[in-house]
Amino acid sequence: MNRQDGNFTYTTTARITAIGSYLPERKLTNADLENMVETSDEWIVQRTGIRERRIAAQGEFTSDMCFAAVRSMVEEYRVELKDVDYIIVATTTPDTFFPQMAARVQAEFGIGGSGAVDVQAACAGFVAALQLAGGLIATGMHRKILVIGAEALSKITDYSDRTTCILFGDGAGAVLVEAGSADEPASWLSTIALTDGEEGHHLYRSSLAPNIGEMAVEQNGFIVQNGRAVYRWAISRVPEGIEQFLAQTGIAAQDLDWFVPHNPNMRILEAVSERTGIPLEKTLSTLAYTGNTSAASIPIALHQAVRDGRIRSGQLLMLYGFGGGLSQAGLLLRWAL
Structure with a gap:
């Protein structure tokens, strides 16, 4: 691996082989927010471009959205998870600080003896997790890594603060990162x-x-x-x-x-x-x-x-x-x- 002014270039056969996502059912529209704080649809759209956001149900948390995103991926791509050897979840809103969300995912899907870590890098977290996955595969010690980005930001949003409550929503996305063969074009x-x-x-x-x-x-x-x-x-x-x-x-x-x-x-x-x-x-x-x-x-x-x-x-x-x-x-x- 070479580093120059923050840039990393390394040889890895990592590639994304499946992807899924999940959004909660409930929608919080700008019209809804007009009834909660002093704001308007026109003001919000002009300053942010946001018209609505999805909000997790009262008893729905980050782990639930992780599970749903992974199920979406499995259903769409018919991939097997039993041989996943590492799980990385990027989140700033874990249900609990420990056990980590990655361990919850491991238990939910009955994945065997895999590593399981959470990454807390806020909005850069998912890409940081992919960087880590690529590096783990580059070592040759891991071949199949589940990477998830998930947030329940509504749980930590102050809905009396009009400057922040107009911005945040909830959701999750998951990808499977696998080692390809050395003769395949690099991804x-x-x-x-x-x-x-x-x-x-x-x-x-x-x-x-x-x-x-x-x-x-x-x-x-x-x-x-x-x-x-x-x-x-x-x-x-x-x-x-x-x-x-x-x-x-x-x-x-x-x-x-x-x-x-x-x-x-x-x-x-x-x-x-x-x-x-x-x-x-x-x-x-x-x-x-x-x-x-x-x-x-x-x-x-x-x-x-x-x-x-x-x-x-x-x-x-x-x-x-x-x-x-x-x-x-x-x-x-x-x-x-």
Whole structure:
């Protein structure tokens, strides 16, 4: 593995061989929010592009959505899970901090002696989990890895705060990552990982400590966001990270068939498109009808585009997660499913 300024290039035969997703039944529309806080459909759409989001039922949690996304994948692709040798779940909203959600998935599907870990990298979590899966397969010690991105953000959203409650929704997506043969064209092409930890206090959820560095935090257990600061970071540092990634991989923006970013806010996606030269029409988003689903946003968008035929085998995709941390994680891959 080689590293240069945050960019990782390594030889791995990893490829995605199956995909599934899940969205809760309940919809929370902008009209619903008009009855909860001082806002309007026009105000929300103009600033975020979001029209509705899916909300987990009262007794439905992240583990339930993980299970549903995996079942979706199994039903669609008829894959076998018994020989999965590692499970990675990316989430910021686990039902419990331990047992981890990956262990819950292992138990639910009766998977044998597999490793099971959760990854907490907020909105960059799913891509970070794919990076880890590719690395584990590159070692030769693992051959079949289940990777899930799942969030129950409604459980940690303050519905009296109109600046955050309009953004977040719930959902899950799952992929199977398997080792291919050495004579097959590579699917995993390159990755990038960047973090601006000194900006992390602008987006957090409180836990044990009463402060982040020297900054006191609100101990309410809800998402707290300095929207302006996060927006400024996203429209400056994220395009810089993407341009660095493109330059180091030798890929031009127009060479991409699809750009699959985290879906935080349509205004951010528009700014990223303008500053990187990646056309908005090549950007996959479910934001308008799912809201910001953090670690679940990329696999949900991927699955929808695979099902409707937009993503096809052989196409060049850039997956790019960014958010809490404040972190970025990218994966360039040749779609092989």
